[in-house]
Amino acid sequence: MRPNNHTSTVPPLLADTAAIDAYLHGYPDVFAAARQPPVDLAAWQALGEDAGEPAYATAQRLGLPLVRLDGVEIAPEAIDLVPSQMARRLRAVPLRIVGGLVAVAMEDPGMPDAQVLLNFLSRERVVPLVASPMQIRDAIARRYDQAEDQAMARQLGIDPKGGTDAPDEREAHRLALEKPVVHMVHALIADAVARRASDIHLRPGEDAADVLYRIDDELLPVRRLSRALLPAVVSRIKVLASMNLAEHRRPQDGRATFQVDDTRDVDLRISVLPAVFGESVVVRLLDTAEGLWSLDQLGLTDADRQRLDDAMARSHGMFLATGPTGCGKSTTLYAMLLELRKQRINVLTIEDPVEFHIADIQQMQVNRAAGFTFATAMRNFLRHDPDVIMVGEIRDRETADIALESALTGHLLLSTLHTNTAATTVTRLLDLGVEPYLLRASLLAVMSQRLVRLTCPQCRVVEPVDAHVRETLEVGTDEVFHVGQGCHQCEGLGVFRRQAVYELMVVSPRIRRLIVADADADALHSAAIDEGMVPITQAAIAMARSGTISLAEAWRVRAE
Structure with a gap:
């Protein structure tokens, strides 16, 4: 899904607002990207921990420029083009509008129907760029999550900049029954079930609370929640699990049932622990269809x-x-x-x-x-x-x-x-x-x-294997193994389902x-x-040789 005919083994880098505007002004000239400075993998990774190899590989594969979002001024009129729910689903952030074109940073522009959906939502023609997963998540948190959370806080009658001080029982009960809070918790659980998550983690921090899903034994960040809303969301979860709303200093456990549709229920096992910055929550999803x-x-x-x-x-x-x-x-x-x-x-x-x-x-x-x-x-x-x-x-x-x-x-x-x-x-x-x-x-x-994570068949590439691992597992130096590099199907994890x-x-x-x-x-x-x-070790190596799992996964589950 490339926007032009430019191909290069070294993708160009759009590092700031001016570079993106210049790229859009030259689009769809096949040399528009070539006029931007190219970046090799080592230089890209040197930009920070969030400049990972999967983003670089995606840009190479699709012939698209890389973009660094920390140097870009995101235009409010561009953000308004894509609803927050769609931005999270597609992992896409609109950046700039120039001459009827809108630059959209995406984790994987090659995901099925992604650009079709974005073009349907926007009057402007979508020009895809590739950004790292961490920068996409941070941009969505800044531009979508914060705005939504502030609006919800005002609707609930609480200070958007407030802390996580535990409300009294009466206030906690009121917040737990408010429609926006009910809708948010319901949407989080429904989304987790749809994405095959086994657990939902609500992890409070100093500035915000992170929401993570455990998918195929990997924790995947999906949203950043305002500190002001954390007590309301925790109170709603406690109501679902029939917990004591007035108790904030001791651990609590409970269970509930979540109805996905008319014929399918998912059992919830809920654990709440008091942490430094608020109450930490884990919701285990027991879905018969998956488990x-x-x-x-x-x-x-x-x-x-x-x-x-x-x-x-x-x-x-x-x-x-x-x-x-x-x-x-x-x-x-x-x-x-x-x-x-x-x-x-x-x-x-x-x-x-x-x-x-x-x-x-x-x-x-x-x-x-x-x-x-x-x-x-x-x-x-x-x-x-x-x-x-x-x-x-x-x-x-x-x-x-x-x-x-x-x-x-x-x-x-x-x-x-x-x-x-x-x-x-x-x-x-x-x-x-x-x-x-x-x-x-x-x-x-x-x-x-053991449970091993199966290599995603959609994004399999040859796996680089450390010589020490080959020697310890007694596999030949000429044997080829495969690993997933991350794509839309596997949520960017490189693994899809377990066995x-x-x-x-x-x-x-x-x-x-x-x-x-x-x-x-x-x-x-x-x-x-x-x-x-x-x-077990030999069985895992046999699976790696067949391409079902990576050799690194066989190394992880070896039994000695």
Whole structure:
């Protein structure tokens, strides 16, 4: 989507207002850009932290000039051409109007239909320029967010330049019910759901509060909120979560349901913490459409899918999903439950909390205040005629002992544990005090896993790889890997969606003989490999070789 026929491996740089005006005066002369001083990558990056390589690569690819927004006087009449919502969506800032042309700085002018939409909104013809993502965000915050926030503050009857002093309960309740505040919070949640975010962060700072979305495990800044509006927005979120509006000094947790459309609800898990510059908020979005996967979506090989099916077909025994926090353990267990519920069996779960509600399965939630813990729930489960029991997590010896007892007495038990590899799961259970002979008799299989971020297929480029990484991962110097450089589809992150990478250790007779009081994790690991297990690190390298993930991602999730 180039505005002229000028091509160059070195894009020109428009560093100030005069350069932009001169460029527009010469447009569409093919030499208009050539008359501006060119800038190579090193000189561009030397301009500051916000002058990143993706912006330079985009300018090269599209044959467009680069622009530095910190040296440009943005015309008010240009800003009025594009509504704030569209500017945020397209990540575009109108800069100057000259002779029927409007210069628009964009993060990615090549995104589908971007210029068509801008030309539809503006009477003037759009001339795209490329700016860094950080400068685009800062310009949107200055020109759109501040103006909107000041207007909203006046509408709410509060000082636009006020601080974040906590309002009293009555005032907080009034602000939480005001239409502009309700609309803002609703719009933020709806936008986060539409962009596949897993969390919304409201992070208060000295001058403003930043709103960020976590998308594919990356925190992406989306808006800057005035300090004056922070108490109103936090109060609205507290009302949604049925929290105490008068409490500002202690952490609070709550939950709510957000209706996306007539047929789809998203569960919200909300955490509020007192911070130095105001209350910090994180809203976790539990969207069944994004978070509830089937076994076919986990990325299992045919051989491992057969091994997992064999484990689920057993009438009794224990299956464990392990790994660090946020590695998708619960996702794996939910996928197994979706498969198991197809049988005519009774499935009971105890979770903390229940993340996704599944039809035909009896799900319970831990309530420590009432004394309803994992251990007490499982004791009662055994009298409730279960065929399959799912325990959210084995945290202590008491829970582990009851889990083993359940697995030995005619129940298939699924649970999670925090260990880095499948083999160390055995030693971890032994450290909790589990008797080796009970573990030998009950453990069926262990899946240790991580979530890897898939390389965006729309912006894949060859990945530069450090020699140390190649040597450590034992990949050849001539092997080529790919990484995403950032585009409209992937929100500029270079990654799009995630998938599990895993190692599946099935407890064979040989491995069972190694489960003793002083079990050696290395010996268990070697035996599992001999029995057909592919270690996490090797599985990740295989994905990198196929181009599914970058080698840097394989390096990040390696298990040693």
